[in-house]
Amino acid sequence: MERIRGGWVNVPEHLKCKTDLKEMGLKPTGEAKAEVWNGHIWVKLYNISETAPCKPATEKQLAAVEKARTAQLAARTCSRCEGIISRKERLLQGICDYCRESLFIEEISKNAFKLLRNWVDNKSKYLILDTEATGLDYDSEIVDIAVIDLDENVLFESLVKPVCPIPEEATAIHGITNEMVENAPSWPEVWVHIQKILSVDKTILTYNADYDFQMIRSNCERHNQSYTLLKNFCVMQTYAEYVGSYSRYHRDFTWISLMDAAYDQDIRMLGIGSHRAKADCIVCARLIHRVAKRGVEKELAKKCTVLSFKKDGVSAR
Missing domain, CATH: 3.30.420.10 (Ribonuclease H-like superfamily/Ribonuclease H)
Structure with missing residues (x-):
């Protein structure tokens, strides 16, 4: 397999990576023809002539993807501050490190x-x-x-x-x-x-x-x-x-x-x-x-606020 050095500027126009093809609504049907170094890894390249249109996702597939995405987001969301943590961090009992420290x-x-x-x-x-x-x-x-x-x-x-x-x-x-x-x-x-x-x-x-x-x-x-x-x-x-x-x-x-x-x-x-x-x-x-x-x-002020809510018939949390 040919290895193209010098970055993306040396990649011929007819060769695309999977990400580029996906954005074009295409998927490869043949083997990779070359690969280019992107500064971190070697990325495989496919000939655009050996591709086919991607099938549109069904409603069921889209719903499944959205459900999985929502679950992943919830697993990374702090129940106290509602902040989203990075994947490297973790929640403990649904609370992030910052909130645990604050508590x-x-x-x-x-x-x-x-x-x-x-x-x-x-x-x-x-x-x-x-x-x-x-x-x-x-x-x-x-x-x-x-x-x-x-x-x-x-x-x-x-x-x-x-x-x-x-x-x-x-x-x-x-x-x-x-x-x-x-x-x-x-x-x-x-x-x-x-x-x-x-x-x-x-x-x-x-x-x-x-x-x-x-x-x-x-x-x-x-x-x-x-x-x-x-x-x-x-x-x-x-x-x-x-x-x-x-x-x-x-x-x-x-x-x-x-x-x-x-x-x-x-x-x-x-x-x-x-x-x-x-x-x-x-x-x-x-x-x-x-x-x-x-x-x-402060304690007296808080008690007076609660009593005022009760007196006015308002439920205070």
Whole structure:
């Protein structure tokens, strides 16, 4: 069989592939005379003189084709978003990957809101803690620490004198200078008071818990102080779950700064200051209350809508 190289431009006019013949309403009656490379495979070519008209499909055949096409389309259509997935993907219980992920995020968000509501409803069981340090590394030292309750009552607040000087880049963030901590108590002195406040019957709420407890643990180890990790929750993680800040690429919830969260929830910062331990504790408390309050308002609005439908005699789904 002749092989025509150089693409379709070198194919003689009397040679056609099956696709071309079908479009012309013809079908081959003889063997292929040649083949051409289309960039992926060798395509067989037939002499147009050795063809016959295609028989028109009967109504029964057309109906069967349409039925099969409809079934194939239904098998690739998500029951939730009605999107059609590619053949390489698959549906699980009739739902596409994107919708399954969306349902997962919605469920996580509901659970996060319940957790935030629980903190407010049982606020006597919770305390908020925040620290400022000389850096972000494990060896960094705490220079500011505060503990408040959810009513913004300050239970403890103190600067802490580090062993090493505070770097300028750290001062640029929280505003704490070496002069400010010159006469501040050392970590062992501060830790004695903190331990009395963080009793075992309290749960600690921190915005970015991993960082704060890493700082506390490393400072205790540096000064040979006893350290027991108390029950705690990360407000940043919970807030990210509540607002659905999810990265489909990383398959995890993303980091949201406290300032960004406060901005999103319209929490005014005037008169509070920023990037100091007490100020961040207060912002965290207000964030928790704001989210819980708005969630309750949404629930009430939804109930009022349903009652309004019932009152007007309209069935609401």
